[in-house]
Amino acid sequence: xxxxxxxxxxxxxxxxxxxxxxxxxxxxxxxxxxxxxxxxxxxxxxxxxxxxxxxxxxxxxxxxxxxxxxxx
Numbered sequence: 337x338x339x340x341x342x343x344x345x346x347x348x349x350x351x352x353x354x355x356x357x358x359x360x361x362x363x364x365x366x367x368x369x370x371x372x373x374x375x376x377x378x379x380x381x382x383x384x385x386x387x388x389x390x391x392x393x394x395x396x397x398x399x400x401x402x403x404x405x406x407x408x
Contacts, residue, residue: 339383341395343404348374354402361398364391376407 371378
């Protein structure tokens, strides 16, 4: 099942740093792009249905490093 999460950042520079970090991220295969402006990033990935998938929490932790928060 495909999962999409949007993260908001204070500045476009922080959003781009997060986006670039995900381009070389080795944890999971994710697709990333800027979303509705320069300060939001949309992350898409396929949720593993074989038990617990920690990708979402790992994305949240990485976003926090760059000052981002998940949009509800």
